[in-house]
Amino acid sequence: MSDIKNKIEELSKQLEEHNYNYYVLSNPTISDYEFDKMLEELIRLEKEHPGYLRGDSPSQRVGGQITKEFKSVKHKYPMLSLSNTYNEGEVRDFDERIRKAGLTDQEYVCELKYDGVSISLTYVKGELVQAVTRGDGEKGDDITANVKTIKSIPLKLRGTGFPDEFEIRGEIFMPKKEFLRINEEMRKQLIEEGYDEEEIFEKQLKNPRNATSGTLKQQDSKAVAERKLDCYLYSLLGENLPHSSHYENLLEAKKWGFRISADMEKVSSVEEILKYLEKWDKKRHNLEVETDGVVIKVNSYEHQKFLGFTAKSPRWAIAYKFKAQQVSTVLNEITYQVGRTGAITPVANLKPVQLAGTTVKRASLHNADIIEKLDVRLGDTVFVEKGGEIIPKIIAVDLSKRDLFIESAGPTQYITHCPECGTALVRSEGEANHYCPNEDGCPPQVKGKIEHYVSRRAMNIDSLGGETIAQLFDAGLIRNIADLYELKKEDLLKLDRMAEKSANNLLAGIEASKQIPFERVLFAIGIRHIGETTAKKLAHSFKSIDVLMQASVETLLEVGDIGERIANTIVEFFANHEHAAIINRLRQHGLQFELSEEQMSNASDKLKDKTFVVSGVFSKFSRDEIKKMIEQNGGKNVGSISGKTSYVLAGENMGPEKLKKAEKLGVPIITEDEFIKMVE
Numbered sequence: 001m002s003d004i005k006n007k008i009e010e011l012s013k014q015l016e017e018h019n020y021n022y023y024v025l026s027n028p029t030i031s032d033y034e035f036d037k038m039l040e041e042l043i044r045l046e047k048e049h050p051g052y053l054r055g056d057s058p059s060q061r062v063g064g065q066i067t068k069e070f071k072s073v074k075h076k077y078p079m080l081s082l083s084n085t086y087n088e089g090e091v092r093d094f095d096e097r098i099r100k101a102g103l104t105d106q107e108y109v110c111e112l113k114y115d116g117v118s119i120s121l122t123y124v125k126g127e128l129v130q131a132v133t134r135g136d137g138e139k140g141d142d143i144t145a146n147v148k149t150i151k152s153i154p155l156k157l158r159g160t161g162f163p164d165e166f167e168i169r170g171e172i173f174m175p176k177k178e179f180l181r182i183n184e185e186m187r188k189q190l191i192e193e194g195y196d197e198e199e200i201f202e203k204q205l206k207n208p209r210n211a212t213s214g215t216l217k218q219q220d221s222k223a224v225a226e227r228k229l230d231c232y233l234y235s236l237l238g239e240n241l242p243h244s245s246h247y248e249n250l251l252e253a254k255k256w257g258f259r260i261s262a263d264m265e266k267v268s269s270v271e272e273i274l275k276y277l278e279k280w281d282k283k284r285h286n287l288e289v290e291t292d293g294v295v296i297k298v299n300s301y302e303h304q305k306f307l308g309f310t311a312k313s314p315r316w317a318i319a320y321k322f323k324a325q326q327v328s329t330v331l332n333e334i335t336y337q338v339g340r341t342g343a344i345t346p347v348a349n350l351k352p353v354q355l356a357g358t359t360v361k362r363a364s365l366h367n368a369d370i371i372e373k374l375d376v377r378l379g380d381t382v383f384v385e386k387g388g389e390i391i392p393k394i395i396a397v398d399l400s401k402r403d404l405f406i407e408s409a410g411p412t413q414y415i416t417h418c419p420e421c422g423t424a425l426v427r428s429e430g431e432a433n434h435y436c437p438n439e440d441g442c443p444p445q446v447k448g449k450i451e452h453y454v455s456r457r458a459m460n461i462d463s464l465g466g467e468t469i470a471q472l473f474d475a476g477l478i479r480n481i482a483d484l485y486e487l488k489k490e491d492l493l494k495l496d497r498m499a500e501k502s503a504n505n506l507l508a509g510i511e512a513s514k515q516i517p518f519e520r521v522l523f524a525i526g527i528r529h530i531g532e533t534t535a536k537k538l539a540h541s542f543k544s545i546d547v548l549m550q551a552s553v554e555t556l557l558e559v560g561d562i563g564e565r566i567a568n569t570i571v572e573f574f575a576n577h578e579h580a581a582i583i584n585r586l587r588q589h590g591l592q593f594e595l596s597e598e599q600m601s602n603a604s605d606k607l608k609d610k611t612f613v614v615s616g617v618f619s620k621f622s623r624d625e626i627k628k629m630i631e632q633n634g635g636k637n638v639g640s641i642s643g644k645t646s647y648v649l650a651g652e653n654m655g656p657e658k659l660k661k662a663e664k665l666g667v668p669i670i671t672e673d674e675f676i677k678m679v680e
Helices: 002-024 032-048 058-062 088-100 176-192 197-203 208-216 221-226 246-255 270-286 301-307 368-374 404-409 443-454 466-474 481-486 500-515 518-524 532-542 545-550 553-557 564-575 577-588 597-602 623-632 656-665 672-679
Strands: 072-074 083-085 108-114 117-124 127-133 139-141 165-173 230-237 265-267 291-298 317-321 326-338 344-355 358-364 381-387 391-397 611-615 647-650
Touching (some): 002 032, 032 058, 083 088, 088 270, 108 270, 117 208, 127 139, 165 208, 176 197, 176 208, 208 221, 230 246, 265 270, 291 301, 326 443, 344 381, 368 391, 443 481, 481 577, 518 532, 518 545, 545 564, 545 577, 564 577, 611 623, 647 672
Parallel strands (some): 611 647
Antiparallel strands (some): 108 291, 117 127, 117 165, 291 317, 326 344, 326 381, 344 358, 381 391
16 A cells, blocks of 8 residues: 555655646646646546545646535735725825835835735645635635635645745736637537527626636636636735745745746836836736736835734735726728627727737727717727727727818718618617618528527537538528428538538438427527527417417417517517418428427426526436426526525525525525425
8 A cells, every 4th residue: 555655645746846847937847648647647546545635636626626605714814905006196106105104215016916816825834724715805705625726826835944824815817818718619609509799798708807706606616627727926924934025025935836926026216116017018918817007015024014004905005007008090991790680780990900919900889879979980090998908999089180071071870771681770769789670581690590590509400500501501502491401412512511421410410300399499490589498488388389379469478477579579470471481391391399298298387477496406306307397387497586586496505695595585495395296
């Protein structure tokens, strides 16, 4: 056994050394493949010999620990916020206040202010024992299991000379490239599932900081490990620190294995502070992490103690905030995009300009109201900035550069007809967007509808992607969803890059879709405003497409959660002769347009008008099975608890926040067995 123990210890030591080289020194000495193989070997040995698994093992970085509730922890040293400054004059005022306090010969430390989530790490005898968020400054959440997955944070310190117990604070962040990777993967997945551009934008991560915060609150640490978070440390606290000054202690902490930013500088005058600010205002966009300012601290701990604190912040430090970078460029053209639903999005096409480290050529103008509010015109010089440092937007027009020709041309006239099919646009009362109503003849809408129809959540024809749909459409082989079922192999083989195997897979996928149940077919045919949940409710309420097609607005309004707008949309959809013809063709091809006998026999109204929130892990049925039972018996699944919720169906490990909210609102909490009795 001692050989196994020695092997585990040696592997652990080597892996931590490689982690340190890669994440702290940025100097990897082995390939990712070699590292992964060593880690796999360590995990295998620890599984076979669990008695040798240690809390600081590199294997703990892959995650897998489930945290049901993040315990609130009181900070030993409060995590106060900093006073913000925004210009050179306020920085000089800060220096002047220090001097007036009698500290004329002063050293400052300038550190980039990273845009992430503040964390306080506690080490005892060189091992990480606790990681706590800032919270309200007095108390924070214990997220130790999640923080252990961050490879730049040491689980066990290197070298010697560190105190028996101390805290070190820093900022956990999501690197820009990781943020872009996750959003790109999410985008591909959402396209595959049939979402349009507007929906994709709403669902994607908005900025790295929010993405970091959300990641750190994941209950499964394995999910945290998959998002490659990083961390810079910037403050040491505790007794018996090796030095009496901030900068020197951070240099010492770097020797212990902490990732300390190489971009911090010690300066001795306000002029040197201002040079640092000027340098990083230009260079910050080249960093791997978002940064929105600089923190300026008095270096001496004795001087910090002398200066003290206000009620909310230390007097010995300030945060200088950079202005959001703006550039000016020329608006060359406004083009208009047509989405799957027919929504029109105006896009500003700009003279290319560098902004926050990237070349910006386009910016969204959102809708007609925004164009009118900005009074933006072709040829105008416009100011562009990145909202949240990510999304380019036009914030204003430089009227001083508007010439007489642009002025005499008058305000921009929003288009009146669809740029793709020429149909007159409509704008409903209360809606910001214009729409093309030609949903069955406008090419982007037709292709978008077909992409939605074949998506995973709908008919799940995964061999038929957007590129192939465009090829089929452009070749005149499909004009609507019913045409898919009349495709011939010989026609497919005429398409570019369509081999016999691909054609066979595509036709097999189309054939298999004929077994998709009615509720998903109803969702797939693309009635506006009808999502998955509404389609299920309609299918189980009306049982067949024929009954639904004959339903009046009044009848539809009797179905729970069907409002007047949706009811009118459904009636209008089925009143359209082209839609009726498409449905008849689909019926002839064998698609499911009524509930199956099994669904019919299982259906009841025992849970009619009841809403359920399902939370936790169940022993007799899966969560999906339970949700299906609720719907089959006339009930409704909702995601969040409100005063209108009928029951919370609680399994093991129910989310603590949901439990707390249910108790506060007086919503009944039932067990799996109690639920089964309700539907028997």
